Amino acid sequence: MTEDLEPELPRGIALAWGVAANPQRGPKREMSVERIVEAAVEIADAEGLGAVSMAAVAARLGFTPMSLYRYVNAKEDLILLMQEEATGTPSAAVGEAGGWREQLEALYREQLFNHLAHPWVLDIPISGVPVTPNLAAWMDAGLGALAETHLTHEERLAVMLFVSGAARWAGSILAGYARLERERGLDGPAITRTEDAMFRSLITGDAYPHLRAAIEAGAFLDEADPFAFALARGLDGIGDYIAAAAEGRHDAGIPWQLPDDADIADDKRYREARKSVREAEKVLRAARKAERQEARAARDRRAKQNPAG
Amino acid sequence: MTEDLEPELPRGIALAWGVAANPQRGPKREMSVERIVEAAVEIADAEGLGAVSMAAVAARLGFTPMSLYRYVNAKEDLILLMQEEATGTPSAAVGEAGGWREQLEALYREQLFNHLAHPWVLDIPISGVPVTPNLAAWMDAGLGALAETHLTHEERLAVMLFVSGAARWAGSILAGYARLERERGLDGPAITRTEDAMFRSLITGDAYPHLRAAIEAGAFLDEADPFAFALARGLDGIGDYIAAAAEGRHDAGIPWQLPDDADIADDKRYREARKSVREAEKVLRAARKAERQEARAARDRRAKQNPAG
């Protein structure tokens, strides 16, 4: 029965755990899965996941594209192994970093660092529970940080999920900026300034009053780290919760589920009203668009009659 | 000067704001950008972003692939417009939902709902600040929810970023499960059980003590919503912070930046030690792999000699 499970493992996952049959006969192998994955990761680090083609990886190793398929069943498996390689494991320092909060902060930092070093990992869609050795290692480290608390196992999972999510979210945004910098060939401040200028020209005070106010307050030019702020607030809340758990009081209506709007969302009339709003918005957008185009056309015409520019 | 900015807008963004020149001469247009985007969104909703090819979109409208390029400069632009379409705007109900916390929760719920309805949006990489009309609308709604608080504009942005990130993270994971269900043709509980079984067979107590403990406590079979938990804790922490801001006390060492490890990470010897650890881990993994393969081979041999199975 236990044996029956192994062959059912998705092929890539079996490879990641090193449970793939090793051939005994035939010519000596000239490559290895490890070398292939390494080459693929190098390409992805340098040029992004899009640049990782079977041909490119093979070329980097001096072989023909099809040769890789003797080691990897499909590109999908290669990508899973790349992710595993780039994910690595948390450093030993994490487990020795003071209390649960310091440990979680260290995990956040190391994960974020990883995401910035290998931003292409964020382009790989998530499917299901982390079922490779290195992903499990991060999970284990997070749960270990909380082992001394009185949280339930489910709550510990939720907390670790929160930390990983925070690192991933921060990584996504920051990697997005890094990509912009690389693609446009600008440095960080230049990007920020360009964006601020675009924002100022597009975000009007009547359509977006609060956003406009933030722009004018220079909030988008600020250099503070909004992700660190969010993490700190989250850990504050978790700390309160842990303290409450330690004292055995959790009656205070701290909800696991959000208050549900399903009754409203299912209401036919509400849905229709909502639909009307969408339609109206569409009409408004179309009207605004026409207005802008007219303005543009008028300007063009004037320019033609008055070619001074 | 103001005019100079417009032509510098990335093409797709210009389209999203409806600031694209409308041709006056030539034959009547048979399509429109809107119809193209609509068709593309329908395909993505049904079969994922991968199924959206220029050919597929054109076919759905009864035209040849190349015809689309008269309306859209490149596939990238089409995808930006699809994202904008699927993002929509927050409902009016959000702004009327009690205090800041209720409003943020409503925003979270609506965003998550959107992500589940159009999971392919999560496959589109983020680049830079939200610079399309609908993305700006969500941002504005979030800032509006916090308008009554004493937070700075930067802090409000950070809070809204937190909420959007939470919705996105939850959406990513849940959409991952939904995809698994569709691809494997299993229902939710079946997936959960399969994963639990895989976990039990792969996650050993000595390599992953805390994770193993969580598995045995049945934490992965639990049905509570870990994302709602994380959001609730985050909003708890934000609530404390807001209360403190209202009383003008923010001295308490609430850090915007995480305590920095850069001095450690830059230390040459630390880096070398870390590298050694990685190497050692690699060796360990290889050894474990060999062990497993030997076990497997031995089992195979025995099975061959003893074909009773």
Next chain:
DNA sequence: AACACACTGTTTATGGAATAAACAGTCTTA
């Protein structure tokens, strides 16, 4: 010792993708 055949990396071929370039037809405007 010899042979079968499991295995190697390679060649060739298929189908799909984005999109550049050139085309013939259509409608506006000068």
Next chain:
DNA sequence: TAAGACTGTTTATTCCATAAACAGTGTGTT
């Protein structure tokens, strides 16, 4: 009425992943 801006189309290019058939190579079995 003619130029030419604009339409949707055709054709061709380049890049993908990968299936299938190939000729060598080394091991286990006889």
